[in-house]
Amino acid sequence: MKSITKQKTFDEIKEQLDGLDKVFIVGCGTCATMTKTGGRDEVLGMKDSLQEAGKIVSGWMVIPTACDEMTEVALKENSGAINSSNCILVMSCALGVHKIGSYVDKVVIPALDTLFIGLENEPGNFHEVCAQCGQCVLGQTAGICPLTACHKGLLNGPCGGTNKGKCEVDIMKDCAWTLIHQRLEAQDRLDLMRKYQPPKNYQATPRPRTIKIV
Amino acid sequence: MTTRFKEALNSGQFVITSEIGPPKGTNIEKMFHHIDLLKDKVVAMNVTDHQSSVMRFPSIGGCLAIKERGGEPILQMTCRDRNRLALQAELLFAYTRGVGNVLCLTGDAVPVGDHKEAKGVFDLDSSQLLRTIRQLESGKDLGGNDLDGAVEFCAGAIVTPEADPIKPQLLKFEKKIESGAEFFQTQAIYDLENFAKFMTYARKFPVKILAGIVLLTSARMAKYMTENVPGIFVPQNLIDELAAAPKGEALNKGIEIAGRMIAALKKDSVCDGVHVMAIGREELVPDILAAAGL
Numbered sequence: 343m344k345s346i347t348k349q350k351t352f353d354e355i356k357e358q359l360d361g362l363d364k365v366f367i368v369g370c371g372t373c374a375t376m377t378k379t380g381g382r383d384e385v386l387g388m389k390d391s392l393q394e395a396g397k398i399v400s401g402w403m404v405i406p407t408a409c410d411e412m413t414e415v416a417l418k419e420n421s422g423a424i425n426s427s428n429c430i431l432v433m434s435c436a437l438g439v440h441k442i443g444s445y446v447d448k449v450v451i452p453a454l455d456t457l458f459i460g461l462e463n464e465p466g467n468f469h470e471v472c473a474q475c476g477q478c479v480l481g482q483t484a485g486i487c488p489l490t491a492c493h494k495g496l497l498n499g500p501c502g503g504t505n506k507g508k509c510e511v512d513i514m515k516d517c518a519w520t521l522i523h524q525r526l527e528a529q530d531r532l533d534l535m536r537k538y539q540p541p542k543n544y545q546a547t548p549r550p551r552t553i554k555i556v
Numbered sequence: 557m558t559t560r561f562k563e564a565l566n567s568g569q570f571v572i573t574s575e576i577g578p579p580k581g582t583n584i585e586k587m588f589h590h591i592d593l594l595k596d597k598v599v600a601m602n603v604t605d606h607q608s609s610v611m612r613f614p615s616i617g618g619c620l621a622i623k624e625r626g627g628e629p630i631l632q633m634t635c636r637d638r639n640r641l642a643l644q645a646e647l648l649f650a651y652t653r654g655v656g657n658v659l660c661l662t663g664d665a666v667p668v669g670d671h672k673e674a675k676g677v678f679d680l681d682s683s684q685l686l687r688t689i690r691q692l693e694s695g696k697d698l699g700g701n702d703l704d705g706a707v708e709f710c711a712g713a714i715v716t717p718e719a720d721p722i723k724p725q726l727l728k729f730e731k732k733i734e735s736g737a738e739f740f741q742t743q744a745i746y747d748l749e750n751f752a753k754f755m756t757y758a759r760k761f762p763v764k765i766l767a768g769i770v771l772l773t774s775a776r777m778a779k780y781m782t783e784n785v786p787g788i789f790v791p792q793n794l795i796d797e798l799a800a801a802p803k804g805e806a807l808n809k810g811i812e813i814a815g816r817m818i819a820a821l822k823k824d825s826v827c828d829g830v831h832v833m834a835i836g837r838e839e840l841v842p843d844i845l846a847a848a849g850l
Contacts, residue, residue: 494663494665494676499727501662501681502661502743503664503665504724504725505786510664510665510786523724538731538735541640541679541698544679
């Protein structure tokens with residue numbers, strides 16, 4: 343799993359830090375390092391930017407995997423610097439922000455926007471492939487999720503906005519249903535696409551979604 | 557309720573429908589004018605539903621205006637802005653107010669419109685909306701609950717005969733028929749030979765097909781459409797014909813082309829009728845029909 347993030351504008355980060363002058367920065371060694379949004383280099387870059395903006399950076403660290411249990415230990419090791427700060431600026435996805443917030447009684451500020459759960463198809467190219475809907479349809483759609491890959495999340499085939507295999511919203515993006523049709527045709531399984539798909543159950547797991555594994 | 561539109565479709569006559577675009581705002585006089593101009597010249601008038609994802613006066617409001625002024629409305633309903641509760645509620649309302657024809661569309665994407673940050677709903681798609689209508693007709697809602705009073709609609713959908721690639725589009729067309737579509741209004745067509753091929757295929761199905769006729773207003777507009785609008789192909793000879801028109805005459809040439817296409821479709825009984833879209837130039841529809849000899 344890769345949690346794909348994008349750094350917020352520095353103006354937005356500064357706005358969130360209004361009145362919080364002493365900052366401890368936390369990066370993440372996993373997804374945010376791979377997306378170059380919260381690795382060592384970005385954390386150090388943020389440290390410089392904050393200092394230039396007049397903030398005091400009390401310390402920084404890159405936790406191996408911010409959403410992991412070990413985060414608690416890593417935070418404890420830096421408790422001195424953290425306790426002397428007004429807040430922790432977290433350069434990980436929202437999972438890390440939550441995890442850190444659950445261990446430390448400090449204001450936790452996200453420096454990143456969490457965009458989607460995706461795969462890296464080519465170096466630097468990340469694609470959303472799963473919307474985590476709770477009712478996987480990949481078995482009927484030749485392994486391409488229409489809920490994710492179709493802009494409108496349509497379940498019964500393409501809309502009229504498809505053009506030469508591309509999407510009306512962005513001609514750089516493929517039309518999911520053209521791809522699904524191609525693959526199913528090659529597999530001689532087009533009957534799957536002919537089958538009517540009823541309205542989706544958007545409450546398969548009502549939000550907020552939780553599950554207890556025993 | 558068997559609507560006037562449905563009766564016309566079943567009568568075997570060549571059915572002409574047109575389109576009303578509601579205003580962006582509350583000045584509805586122009587829309588009334590268009591309705592009055594067209595109500596006796598066409599069998600029915602579609603009212604667009606936030607066309608191109610641009611917020612406007614609602615489709616149902618335009619349909620009620622058509623009813624009040626003695627015309628026959630076709631309610632366009634997209635799935636972009638309402639979830640299944642709101643869509644069903646509007647169908648109940650439309651039925652009680654005598655709006656008996658519905659065109660079911662998925663709807664354009666939100667980012668192409670003028671509220672680019674809005675949430676696109678798409679809780680249902682066009683096939684599912686068609687089935688929703690048939691479900692409401694059975695006296696039950698989508699949740700399986702009994703209705704206190706059911707509905708009855710003449711329901712249709714759209715198809716894009718020039719879609720590229722065409723196979724996924726035709727598969728969806730067949731799905732819409734299985735879901736209860738009785739009629740289709742097509743995306744604009746200009747290549748009559750290709751459309752005739754589509755009709756040879758479409759005739760296998762028990763549905764009425766009205767060919768989409770969109771007025772070409774200039775060579776530039778025709779070129780833009782063929783290059784940029786999904787599912788629209790304007791043959792080069794038509795673009796050349798518009799370009800060759802004397803200065804200030806391109807619009808008249810466009811009217812002539814639209815009229816000529818309608819006349820040809822009618823003469824050879826290629827399809828069951830036409831849906832004339834003048835997109836903001838509704839006052840020209842009578843001229844197009846006159847050019848077609850209608």
